[in-house]
Amino acid sequence: MTHRVDAPPESRVRAALDELRQRAGDNGTQPSVLALASKFGMSNTTFRRHFPDIAQEIAALRSAPPTPGAPREPTRYDRLVARNAKLKRHNRELTETLTLAACHIQRITLENQKLREELEAATGVARLTPIPSRRSATS
Template identity: 60%
Template sequence: MTRRTDLPSQARVHAALTRLRQTAIDTGKRPTVLALAREFGLSNTTFRRHFPGIARDIAEAARTSAPAVDTPTSHYDQFVARNAKLKRRNKELTAHLSSAAARIQQVTLDNQRLKQQLEAATGVTRIGTHGRRPQAR
């Protein structure tokens, strides 16, 4: 048979949660349900069973927010992050360039086909002046 566990009151749990959140802000670590449960000498499962709303709030806060850490990054870390960002941007721009080149080729082929259809429909062949200079008189 399991032993009877004395459960803390809601007010004590909320006060402990406030302290845990402040400690998390100071240290840069996220508050966890397990840390709160250990503060009262409870197992994680027991705490979650008796305080599901608080456990859900802590888990949701951990998923949606990053810890507030004001640690300065080294020049090397900044360089690595900037280099990764530039590589991603370069890959994106290369893909856009390839797409634009393919589209230009398609438009050029469509233009040529339409010119041929126009000439066939009118029965007139164009004499190209492309690349010729007008003669001086």
């Protein structure tokens, strides 16, 4: 057996709806029938039975496309696209850094070779290149 629920006056429900819309607009969500019904201690079905017009208004608000200026919650796809773009940027930066590091190593190697040659010429000492060791075939 169900108990009888005293429905609040429509003016009070509309005032609560306006407050719910304001709060929803502030945090970027949309008002729901369930949230409004629970505010008055009613079930969703009971609220819809007593206030069908208000329930339809809320449903229309939820199904309306978002306004162009209003922020919307990014979808999983949007987050994935953003993450992919961030990873591509990071990868490009790392590739550029690696290329730059390789260029520096090449330049330093050439400078080192040139300095060795100048040192050998200035001191009159020739650099001995190591002879590769010969290993016996038995080892």
